[in-house]
Amino acid sequence: MTPIQVVLADDEAMVRAGVRAILATDPDIEVVAEARTGRTAVDLVRAHRPQVALLDIRMPDLDGLQAAQEIAVVAPTTAVIMLTTFGQDDYITRALTGGADGFLLKASDPRELLTAVHAVAGGAAYLSPAVARRVIASYRTQGPHDEARRVITTLTDRERDVLVLLAAGHSNAEIAAALFIVEGTVKAHVSSILDKLGTRNRVQAAILAHQAGLTP
Structure with missing residues (x-):
């Protein structure tokens, strides 16, 4: 099995x-390059095309949030995890709407880092539990958005079922089991959902589902 490559x-x-020492405990993960600035991180991602980029938010030259946006353009298949000391709501919102696939606090359990890397490399999303609670609470207080509701109407009934489970944090395998369909069908539905909603990844789709009031 080829290791998951990480910048x-x-x-x-x-x-x-x-962080490198934590990742080194997992034989299925390989750090292929390191950077101290956001600009260098973008260049290294462009050169190596890793499955995952782990980015700190506060970096010189180009911060992690700006780097994530550039990576989405130059290497759209590279999943991005924001790894930061700071959990302010504005950082979380900018990261997730900017295309990050995960958001992890540096104070998290080291095992969460390994879980997050595997999750986003597999096409899923990962939010630190503390961050996930804040995101969900934020959209609950905001109430449904008319535009989000309108976009959701483009989905089929089955795609809506998949989106609700996706927004609840379930994996493709869990969604397949819940809906009594094969995992390949779930992947096809997720791809169609992202295309119809105009979202880059599962995190953005989940946010839109919360905004549309699809989740409790």
Whole structure:
């Protein structure tokens, strides 16, 4: 099995060393390059085309949020995880709407980092539980958005079923089991959902589902 290739970017050498050490405990993950600035991270992602880019938010030259947006353009198949000390709501919103596939706090359990890398490399999304609670709470207080409701009407009934489960954080395998369909069919539905909703990844689709009031 080919290891999941990762580009790691953080402006603090000790932090990079710590994250690299955690990733090294998993034989299925390989750090192929490291960067201390967002600009270098984008260049390395363009050169290596890794499955995952781990980006700190606060970096010189180009911050992680800006780097994530550029990576979405130059390497759209590379999943991005924001790894940061800061969990402010504005950072979370900018990261997720900007195309990040995951958001992880540096204070999280190290096992979460490994879980997150595997999740986003497999096409899923991963939010630190504390972050997920804040995101969901935010959309509950905002109430449904008319535009989100309008876009949701483009989905078939089955696609809506898949989206509801996706927004609840279920994997493709779990969605398949819940709906009594094969996993390949779920993948096809997810691809169609992302296309119809104009979203880059599962996180953005889940956000739109919350905005449309599809989730409790």
